[in-house]
Amino acid sequence: MHPAAAALVDDLQAYADPAAVPGRARFFKSGPGEYGEGDVFIGATVPQVRAVLKRHRELPLNALDDLLASEIHEHRLAAALGYARAYADAARSGEELAMHDVYEHYLAQSTRLNNWDLVDCSAEHVVGPHLDVVGTAILDELAASPLLWERRIAMLATFHRIKRGESADALHVAELLLRDPEPLIHKATGWMLREVGKRVDESHLTAFLDAHARGMPAVMLSYATERLTPEQRAHYRRLRTS
Known part of the structure; x- marks a missing residue:
């Protein structure tokens, strides 16, 4: 795992809450035959994931790719939010190549955006604005x-x-x-x-x-x-x- 991704994972682990895991698993339908089958949770909340991500500004796209490859749902959520942030940062700076890189990385990993919250927090912020570029x-x-x-x-x-x-x-x-x-x-x-x-x-x-x-x-x-x-x-x- 990329060192920047590993550092975020270590930071996020401090918010692990085993007591919350069964409820998260039910909410995101991770049981046999359900749409989120096999998903793994540590029990961190969305605000906690956002707070940890905010402390890790230097996350190259390869680090986000590694987070998205994780079996842990909260790691993938951090990645999805990270792609959205990276696209917004590049757009604010007018860095067209960087914007396209984020878009390409995001869609290349789309099989790992495998629950509704991961899609909903990111698609409109990465694919949505890039429609102006790619059609x-x-x-x-x-x-x-x-x-x-x-x-x-x-x-x-x-x-x-x-x-x-x-x-x-x-x-x-x-x-x-x-x-x-x-x-x-x-x-x-x-x-x-x-x-x-x-x-x-x-x-x-x-x-x-x-x-x-x-x-x-x-x-x-x-x-x-x-x-x-x-x-x-x-x-x-x-x-x-x-």
Whole structure:
């Protein structure tokens, strides 16, 4: 392991809490046959992981790669947050090559971004802004992946542009994922649709629902319509099953 990664691991170990491990394992569905099967926890909290990462500013990408290769969930969380920080630092400095390096390292290790929190804390901050550089074809590629986590990266990456007031990419990826079999994709897609209605324009959301609510997974529709009126929610529930 890279010395900088090893130093962070040693620092993080001080926050290990064996009593918290069973609860973390249940929360992140790490049991047999569950989406996080085999994940290992030390019991550190997200604020603790963030605090440790803040104390370790000098983490080259190779060190982040080593952290992401760890079987320990909290090590991988530190890596995911570290990639997001590294991209933001490079963007602030206008270092285009460094930005692309972070993006390349991140996607090269995507099989290790293997739980929803790891994707959700990083995809919009690495893949999202880099769409301005590489274009949006990567979203189609990720959305077509057999890997659940890459499909979630595709959906969450659009949050960056949603926050800029742009809905087209989110609606495009949502349409690609309408028939996805995974509940975690239903939730992520419904969440991003809801954010389109909240942050961009409610009419963009309702137009999408008018076209696609019929047959939409129930959880996806529930998440997407959470901020609509009771009458609107009832209308789309009826439309879904019509």
